[in-house]
Amino acid sequence: MKYTDFAQGLNISKNTGEIHLITGPMFSGKTTELLERVSQEEALGLVVSLVKSFEDFRYSCDHIVTHDGILRTCFSVAKLNEIRSTLGDAEWRRVDIFAIDEAQFLPDLPRFCAAADSEKKKIIFAGLEGDFRREQFGKLLDLLPLCDSIFKLSAKCCSCNIRPATFTSRISPENNTAQQCIGGSDTYQTVCRSCFVRSKLFALYLVK
Numbered sequence: 001m002k003y004t005d006f007a008q009g010l011n012i013s014k015n016t017g018e019i020h021l022i023t024g025p026m027f028s029g030k031t032t033e034l035l036e037r038v039s040q041e042e043a044l045g046l047v048v049s050l051v052k053s054f055e056d057f058r059y060s061c062d063h064i065v066t067h068d069g070i071l072r073t074c075f076s077v078a079k080l081n082e083i084r085s086t087l088g089d090a091e092w093r094r095v096d097i098f099a100i101d102e103a104q105f106l107p108d109l110p111r112f113c114a115a116a117d118s119e120k121k122k123i124i125f126a127g128l129e130g131d132f133r134r135e136q137f138g139k140l141l142d143l144l145p146l147c148d149s150i151f152k153l154s155a156k157c158c159s160c161n162i163r164p165a166t167f168t169s170r171i172s173p174e175n176n177t178a179q180q181c182i183g184g185s186d187t188y189q190t191v192c193r194s195c196f197v198r199s200k201l202f203a204l205y206l207v208k
C-alpha cells in the first residue's frame with residue numbers, strides 16, 4: 001500500500017496509530033521525503049510536530065534541513081521522552097503526527113513509538129538503518145515489525161557513478177572508527193554494493 005493511502009485513511013477515521021519508516025544511505029533524500037510527507041499531512045489539515053535528534057547540528061540546532069537547504073523549524077531533543085513535557089498536555093493531545101529526523105541517534109525511539117501509537121498518533125521517522133560498516137545503527141530496525149510502511153531510498157554511487165548507492169562509506173575510516181561521527185560529504189560518500197565490497201577488500205590488502 002502506498003504511503004498516501006494511509007494519509008487519506010487517517011483523515012477519514014482516526015481509530016489507530018501508524019508507524020512509517022523512511023531509510024537509505026546519506027544523501028538519498030530521506031529528509032526531503034520526510035518534509036514532503038509533512039506538507040501532504042498539513043494539506044489534509046492534520047497537526048504535525050517536527051522533531052530531530054540534537055546530535056545533528058550540521059546545518060541548524062532547531063531546524064530539520066535537507067542537504068539542498070529546504071528547512072522547517074523543529075524541536076531538537078536528546079531523547080524523545082522530552083517531547084511530551086516540552087509540548088505540554090494540551091498541545092500533545094492536539095498533535096496528530098510526529099515527524100522525526102535523524103532517528104538513528106534517538107535511543108528511546110521504540111519506546112516513544114509504542115507509546116505514541118497506543119495514543120493513536122502517527123509517527124513518520126527517517127534515519128540511517130546502517131552505519132559506515134553496514135552494521136545496525138541505533139534502534140530503527142527494532143521497529144520493523146511494528147511499521148505500516150518501510151521506504152528505502154538510494155543515492156548515486158560516488159565511486160562508479162553508474163549503479164544506485166545503497167550504502168554509506170566513511171572517507172578515511174582508519175582515522176575514525178567510532179560509529180557516531182557527525183559529518184557530510186567531507187566525511188562520507190554513497191556507494192553501491194559492488195564498490196563497497198571492493199573498497200573493503202582494498203583496505204584488507206593495505207593492512208596485510
Ligand SMILES: Nc1ncnc2c1ncn2[C@@H]1O[C@H](COP(=O)(O)OP(=O)(O)O)[C@@H](O)[C@H]1O
Pocket residue numbers: 024025026027028029030031032033065066067068155185
Ligand atoms: N555530496 C552530496 N552527495 C549527494 N547528494 C547531495 C550532496 N550534497 C547535496 N546533495 C543533495 O542532497 C539531496 C538529498 O538531501 P536529503 O533529503 O537531506 O538526504 P538525506 O536526508 O538522505 O541525507 C540530494 O537530492 C542531492 O540533491
Ligand SMILES: Cc1cn([C@H]2C[C@H](O)[C@@H](COP(=O)(O)O)O2)c(=O)[nH]c1=O
Pocket residue numbers: 025026027030031056058127128130131132133168169179180181182183184188
Ligand atoms: C554513515 C554514518 C553517518 N553518521 C552521521 C553523519 C550524519 O551526521 C548523519 C546522517 O545524516 P543524513 O541526514 O543521513 O545525511 O549520521 C554517523 O554518525 N555514522 C555513520 O556510520
